[in-house]
Amino acid sequence: MKARIYKSTGSWYSLKLENGQFCQARIKGVIKLDAITSTNPIAVGDWVECAMEEDAEQAVMIHQILERDNYVARQSPHNKRQQHIIASNMDQSILLATLKSPKTSQGFIDRFLVSCEAFHIPAIIVFNKADLYGPEELERYAELKAMYEAVGYQVLLISIEQKIGLEPLDQLLKNKTTLVSGHSGVGKSSLINYLFPHLDLTTQEVSGWSGKGMHTTTFAQMYDYPGGGAVIDTPGMRELGLVNLAKEELAQYFPEMRARMDGCQFNNCQHINEPGCAVKAAVEKGLISEARFFSYVDLWHGIEDKKY
Ligand SMILES: Nc1nc2c(ncn2[C@@H]2O[C@H](COP(=O)(O)OP(=O)(O)O)[C@@H](O)[C@H]2O)c(=O)[nH]1
Ligand SMILES: [Mg+2]
Ligand SMILES: [Zn+2]
Numbered sequence: 001m002k003a004r005i006y007k008s009t010g011s012w013y014s015l016k017l018e019n020g021q022f023c024q025a026r027i028k029g030v031i032k033l034d035a036i037t038s039t040n041p042i043a044v045g046d047w048v049e050c051a052m053e054e055d056a057e058q059a060v061m062i063h064q065i066l067e068r069d070n071y072v073a074r075q076s077p078h079n080k081r082q083q084h085i086i087a088s089n090m091d092q093s094i095l096l097a098t099l100k101s102p103k104t105s106q107g108f109i110d111r112f113l114v115s116c117e118a119f120h121i122p123a124i125i126v127f128n129k130a131d132l133y134g135p136e137e138l139e140r141y142a143e144l145k146a147m148y149e150a151v152g153y154q155v156l157l158i159s160i161e162q163k164i165g166l167e168p169l170d171q172l173l174k175n176k177t178t179l180v181s182g183h184s185g186v187g188k189s190s191l192i193n194y195l196f197p198h199l200d201l202t203t204q205e206v207s208g209w210s211g212k213g214m215h216t217t218t219f220a221q222m223y224d225y226p227g228g229g230a231v232i233d234t235p236g237m238r239e240l241g242l243v244n245l246a247k248e249e250l251a252q253y254f255p256e257m258r259a260r261m262d263g264c265q266f267n268n269c270q271h272i273n274e275p276g277c278a279v280k281a282a283v284e285k286g287l288i289s290e291a292r293f294f295s296y297v298d299l300w301h302g303i304e305d306k307k308y
Contacts, residue, residue: 250300
């Protein structure tokens with residue numbers, strides 16, 4: 001049977017079978033997906049092959065993971081060479097941000113966008129708490145919206161509390177698998193509660209096995225969106241990290257730079273202070289936002305030089 005993983009708490013997995021039934025499952029033997037060395041073999045969002053084992057426990061056993069379209073990972077705190085897969089097979093990722101109480105910095109947004117580019121996940125920026133914005137924040141919002149839309153990202157303004165702008169968000173979520181992230185205080189929990197008001201009615205919880213009391217709140221979890229599709233919540237995750245990103249790759253993950261770097265005089269141009277740099281020329285002409293370029297320079301300096 002094919003199934004999709006909705007929750008993972010270590011040795012047990014909550015999955016949904018093709019017939020829509022949720023159940024608990026375990027891994028049969030050793031499962032390896034080549035190419036990635038990860039601390040966890042199976043992540044939320046994974047598609048797997050499983051079967052009911054007719055032994056004493058009558059457990060559903062996972063035999064195989066199907067190849068992932070994409071995934072997000074963070075570096076294992078124990079081993080720098082290993083990754084921990086947080087979620088997989090996403091159609092898009094939403095960054096929830098705010099311009100007031102608290103303020104999300106542009107650097108934080110750009111780091112998120114770079115991570116999404118590196119993980120091959122289309123990103124959407126959703127500014128929350130519109131009800132708190134005065135003229136100054138609204139002006140800032142217009143500025144950021146214009147800047148990010150020019151690069152190709154979708155930008156929305158909502159208020160979860162005042163139910164403003166939620167219809168376009170609903171349209172975006174329909175029939176897609178969406179990862180939601182954002183730093184603390186932006187309204188992630190409020191959004192999840194709004195989208196899934198019956199969550200505590202344990203619609204997707206399986207009776208007979210309780211993950212309560214374990215560190216469930218820090219695990220990623222997927223919820224079926226009523227209109228079709230699914231939302232992945234990552235309560236413990238502040239931001240998507242830049243795993244194993246090399247300095248030389250960074251410009252590729254700024255779409256507006258990627259589009260122009262073929263015009264640089266040197267093919268290994270880092271767009272920092274090289275002569276004949278098409279990217280810097282575009283910044284000077286106002287074709288690339290100076291603020292975005294500054295984010296690039298900041299991130300570039302923040303990445304450790306490769307040790308050979
Ligand atoms: N004014 C206002 N407050 C909001 C809105 N959305 C969430 N909040 C508040 O912001 C605070 C943090 O929200 P929470 O959902 O816990 O954020 P999280 O840390 O990202 O999960 C809470 O006090 C919410 O009530 C909004 O649209 N407008
Ligand atoms: Mg929260
Ligand atoms: Zn260049």
